[in-house]
Amino acid sequence: LIDTRTDIYALGVILYELLLGERPYELGGSINDMIKGIMEVQPTRPSVIEAGFDRDLETILLMALSKDPDRRFQSVRDFADDLEHWLNGEPILARRDDAWYVLRKYVRRHRLPVSLAAGFVLLLIAFAITMSVLFTKVAIANQRLAGTLGMASNVIASADPENVQRGSTATTAVDMLLAWSEVVQADLKDDPDISTRIYNDLGESFIGFDRYDLAQRHLERAYESIPDDNLAISPEAARTLRNLGRIAYKQGRWNKAGEYFQQCLDIRRQILIPPHPDIADSLQQLGSTYRHLGRMEDAEQHMRESLAMYDRLINTAGEDGRGPLEAAQASVFNGLGLLLSRSRPDEAIGFYTKSIELLDNQPGDDDWRVARLKHNIGMCHFRTGDLEAASDHIEESLRIKEAGLRRLQAESQTVQDADAGNRLQIATGKQALSSVLVQLDQFDRAEQLATEALAIRTDVLEPDHYQLSDSRELLARISLQTGRADAAVDLLTSIRTERTNRGDAPSKIAWTESNLGQALLAAGRPDEAEASLSAAWSVLASNEGPGPDSPQGRETASALIDLYERTNRSDRARQIRNEAFPGED
Known part of the structure; x- marks a missing residue:
């Protein structure tokens, strides 16, 4: 109750x-x-x-x-x-x-009269003398x-x-x-030791409620409460900088996040003796930020240093202390998996698997962390072309997430109390599994999953959120694959307008343009198809896009080659083939 x-x-x-x-x-x-x-x-x-x-x-x-x-x-x-x-x-x-x-x-409140009546005057005098000596400290x-x-x-x-x-x-x-x-502002402004800690507590709580504006304000107060001569050696200063970095990270301000995490790491290296879990934590935070900044070598270096530090800590920890350290190390393995998932997906799968092994050592049922890792492994298999393995891992991930959501709903009594973030994770899993099933030509279930993902996102997200466009675009691709080209054209034309008005990344808009071109070609409108496919290819094959040898680039090139061959322009078809498939027959 x-x-x-x-x-x-x-x-x-x-x-x-x-x-x-x-x-x-x-x-x-x-x-x-x-x-x-x-x-x-x-x-x-x-x-x-x-x-x-x-x-x-x-x-x-x-x-x-x-x-x-x-x-x-x-x-x-x-x-x-x-x-x-x-x-x-x-x-x-x-x-x-x-x-x-x-x-x-x-008796305690009226100590003097009661004690006098009882004849304990001498005892009270001794007590008063003792208290006067201790008064300054107490x-x-x-x-x-x-x-x-x-x-x-x-x-x-x-x-x-x-x-x-x-x-x-x-x-x-x-x-x-x-x-x-x-x-705190009214009563503790003259006590920085307490106020700094409470401001940090408040900041962390506001982060948990996604109120980053309030979190930022309170963390800045925490930092301002620390005397200047203590900033370089203050554990609370390091904690404040870490929390400020978390806000910047969540907001996608990667450069600022990197500055905060670096300052936090500098303080922790100065005041703590390695190996220390706080130093390992800062190394991981900075490594994750470098990944977003495209500094892949720096990211890998920091994460591997964090990993090695956790190894040393776990090897010397007692039985009771291993659990939290192993959970933290599992997070580092996950970070390395994310770092390598596109460039070295096979190696990434190994890191994800090690993370799952550590989390499996924790007591209790499978949790959302394991579900996310299985999802990530599935996406790596998808990139390497192992579609069956991709399907199996994403299916298992969804099973864990949906079971967890049912438990949450049962505990909170109502669906409305369920965590929206967890529901969005389920939508992401359904969307990913739908994409895999499209490649396996399992269109009926793919369409069902994509429709369910769209329903969740529509219920939780703002109407103009890009993920709604992503779900509708997947449904348009399924329509195209199942012979409903005209419906796909209408939907993709609408999505292209949404992405352009919202200012989505050029590569996102180009991929929608490519899908629209393929739908126009299937609908028997080759001139419009050529305009869309050519515009998409110019972006996808450039530095702004994923490159000509990416899955999106190769699919767009294949559609262009098909169009040129249909319209008897073999020279143009050969040119695109050489750009997208060099050395292939």
Whole structure:
């Protein structure tokens, strides 16, 4: 059951990490593993992490994190009130039914009169002397703790829709994060150690919600909070730069991402002793960015260095520490596979396979990472012409993804709550499998899959998204292959206009033009076909396109050769053949 007590649990996790710098328990592996961990693993008691952690505050945290919803606070208001009780030195709700406990709290709040009545004056004097000696150190820590808890109380109260004392309430996760941000600015501006970490936490959370504008703003605040003389040696500075790099990477600003990742790597190399997982992580991030920048040698060098570092870490790790390291190394293998998938697809398949082997060592069911890897292996087989292997791997990938989506839908009770990103991955798999089946002349199933992919993309994406054009173009090619040339011409003419108006890459527009030319030729309109095919060939065979020997280039050339031979222009046919198929008979 998902209700207010679920929100209380989530707030408890946030507060726990805020106060202790770590999560109540470590989660990893598949989605199924994470859910099982949340349901079964008991949170680590704060007093185990910090021996002097306040007992009452620990009780509040553990009550919020109770596995049994009935034992949690029953409203957000109750949670906020209990934190305020603790701040004011009053009995907390979590123990209000314990008479001896309430009496102890009364004694603590009214220590002097009660102690005088009991005759403990000397003890109090000794206590006062001791506290005066420790005051300088303890006051700062108490001020920080009280400020942090006050901030938490205010923010948690803002999530209560019935709290009339608040001008507005946090009704979404993003609202809640913004509420944290406002309180940090007001209450922690003079404490950079805490504010920097919280700004980083907020930035990472906003990245998770795809709110890159808000993430950028908070990460910049995190960076500005770090004293200038500490930037070059600050772990939080490295963390901030990594997160800024993640945003730039997700936005396709590869040069900027490379700058951030390089600065992060420089700091980590200076303050950490290799082999270290953070250094290996930065090497991978930078290598992935170089791949997008076309710096393939630099990309491979950084990824292989990351791979070697993870090897050393795994070889020296204990049994409990191997899992996260192997999962991270699997990501590097995947990155190397992506790097080599077009130029050396056979080698890429080997890296993808190693990644799957590492992930298979993780407990739990197959997860989305394995599904993506199997999809990538299938696409490599497609490029090498092994269509049966391509079909098998993409089919298996789809099976895992669809099973995972069904689990998510069952857990969230409604289809609407399912992850749109996961649905888009399924659409990508259906589209890829459809393309393979077209090559295998299995047109009926190919058309069914392409139609399903288009339906998902139409439901999730904006109407002018390029992936909708991709799906419709595949359906147009299927129409052409199954004798419906006129329908293909109409659809491809519309897609060409969409791509041109949207400003798609020249090679994308040229490939649509090529498909249109082939449809026009099949429809008995050779003059229009020649115009489209010639325009497509001029781009696809140039530096702007994939090249004359690419699959798109060769298919376009074959259509042009067919057209010239049909119209008795053998010289032009020979010229195109020499450009596209040099040395072939």
